[in-house]
Amino acid sequence: MTTHHSAVDAHGATVAEMFDNIADRYDLMNLVMTWGQEPRFIRDTVNAVKLGPAPKVLDVATGTGDLAFEVANQRYGAEVYGLDISNEMLEVARYRPGGENIVWQTGDAMNLPYEDNTFDAVTHGYLLRNVTDIAKTLEEQYRVLKPGGMMSCLEMSPA
Template identity: 40%
Template sequence: MTGILPSHEDKRTYVRQMFGRIAPYYDVMNRIMTFGLDQIWRKKVVNLLHPVNYKQYLDLGAGTGDLAREIRSTTPQATIIAADLTMEMMKYGKDHHKSTGIQWVVADAQALPFSSDIFDGIVSGYLIRNVPDIDATLSEQRRVLKDQAMMICLDTTPPGYSIFYPFIMIYLKWIIPLVGKLVSGDAHAYRYLPESTQKHVTANSLAEQMRQTGYHSVGFEKFQFGTMAVHWGKK
């Protein structure tokens, strides 16, 4: 597979434009690619967050707002902010899903437009792999968290070698781009997904970056044959 990942300097613009193009197809492609399991994984993230009514939570890299809506379903009296770099993704989520009670903000995860120490928890789904600077993104989330509040992120992770490895590679390199082209007409975007997964930091490395950034009680869980991980840590 020809390398398509942009340079560090161009990644922010590339990612914003790419997700803007595929916004109408993003939700259905997530369901197809994960066989519907992404909805279960998001519930797992919110269960780990354990949100409480009348507290304030941030869904960062919210896309169409799946995690924000999951928090809303469990804590209808919480304040929920969904922030994303791509306006088209958030607009699609607002227009095509029941998203009442959610505040939408265009924001760069590396330079958040929020005061320090204001959130009781932060969640993200498929954010970390797409940012140019992981350390800056982790630092910004820690800055806006209250003391002892938790950050939880769900993302793909490079699969280690196992008996399933050849089949995972076939699925990532060939099946996902083909399905992406058939559904969205944008094979390029769905070649980016497997390549960015393979070149993403490992689950162990991300946990160490979180510790180095100042999080404590850091942990993670891998699943789906080692291709997905949930990480968590506290300020």
């Protein structure tokens, strides 16, 4: 299924299409690639942002929502946003148990559709290998963080 992604460059459209095509098996692929350790990695990534009570949290490149769901599970009353370039990944996330409690939005990690100083914390997982400008991607996450807010990322590399 090809999905139109407005305000996304050609690389972004290619990435979106790739993830649209694997959305139904993405979670299994991550579990296999992490030798079954992904649930612990997710928990540790969320723990690292030291969430206060009722935080407002953005998960960039949310995929099927693992980090967003972990935030919601750890902090009752959290306002959680999950943003991804792939509509199909977001559809999988939306229909997971508890998906109705998270705000899902299609968007580009290099051009976040949020005001400055909006979130108490920002997370992302497996994002940096899929963007053309890592510095811009990280700058955008910093921009939407409130002063004193924290960012935590989960990344893997073969080395």
